[in-house]
Amino acid sequence: MSKKAIILLSGGLDSATSLAIAKKEKYDCYALSVNYHQRHNYELVAAKNIANFFSVKDLKEVEIDLSWLQNSALTNKSLNIPENPSTGIPVTYVPARNTIMMSLAMAWAESIDCTNIFIGVNAVDYSGYPDCREEYIKSFQNMANLATKKAVEGDLIKIHTPLINLSKKEIIQKGVELGVDYSLTVSCYQVTSDGLACGKCDSCRLRKAGFKDAGLPDPTRYL
């Protein structure tokens, strides 16, 4: 029987690399994007382009309006995106975002007899979001394996985090090796409706530095 995997695909650099790794590992890939009415919704266009590029079996875009989350700059457009490095968890943190997305992945997985979920979190060059850390992912996996009918019957869910301990440089090197076309991806928190990146936000800074450190040309289209 073929192996199936749900791949959380945001349209960014990390999730595209995670998809490339799942393909390399011979999974039949089912990509899941979430339209949470995010400020940077061009990433959903990017997710579609990446899903096509990798010929996934299916791409599902699930819509949940989270614009009522007033305390995140990604769901509340009246908050500014920081353009300078800061300490602590930044205002771009979205409460429970990965938990919401992974719970949707769990649901889809169970409904198509799939026990593998890939998420491109990493806790090296990241913004400090708590739901990107390995201990969180492990705990989510434990919870998932008590939650579903399939798990209770013995088909345990595995959450794959192939990037968890990689630096941005290493992620990019790995992706290039696997043929990822990073020009299709978008990381910017305030990307324009045409897909142009600001080059200044936390996410742009990490991405830029990653290409520089990898000694590779940065294919990002900047403003």
Place this chain on the structure above:
Amino acid sequence: MSKKAIILLSGGLDSATSLAIAKKEKYDCYALSVNYHQRHNYELVAAKNIANFFSVKDLKEVEIDLSWLQNSALTNKSLNIPENPSTGIPVTYVPARNTIMMSLAMAWAESIDCTNIFIGVNAVDYSGYPDCREEYIKSFQNMANLATKKAVEGDLIKIHTPLINLSKKEIIQKGVELGVDYSLTVSCYQVTSDGLACGKCDSCRLRKAGFKDAGLPDPTRYL
């Protein structure tokens, strides 16, 4: 400072009782309903009526179309609702439903500085859904406390399950004592658009038996 709580409010008997208990415990109650395009969507009307009855601070109805979950009779209308008792987890089980709903509750909680979530699960007179069991809830709470910024900063989330060890009879007795008007609630998996219950499905059977065992009149409007 006032204590806030998010109450998952489905419109059924259990969640209405859970809300009544939270009110009794002096929480400021924020009710969360999820329109997942469920077959029995009259429960959303019931949730609104219950929320009004208890004068909650806010009622949020979040919409996520889960009709692509083809393996549950609550999201796939071409599957029949069983009308006779059976063994095992029934086809009305919805993959990851409580995980999705609690993750939304987590998000809302964090955004309004709230650390309490009430869910009316119980594992006595229930349909055998794995995500109603105490071990699942405890595991979710552990995960939640690794997931959010507030938790990482020390404000831990508590998932309250005031009904977890009560029989349906005891839940109804408790609710009546607290003034719950059960005529506002709906439990039926195939309730009509006018709010009439079938009286035959698993959920109707548990509810009917609960009122009978409690020696109380059943206010349900049956077909």
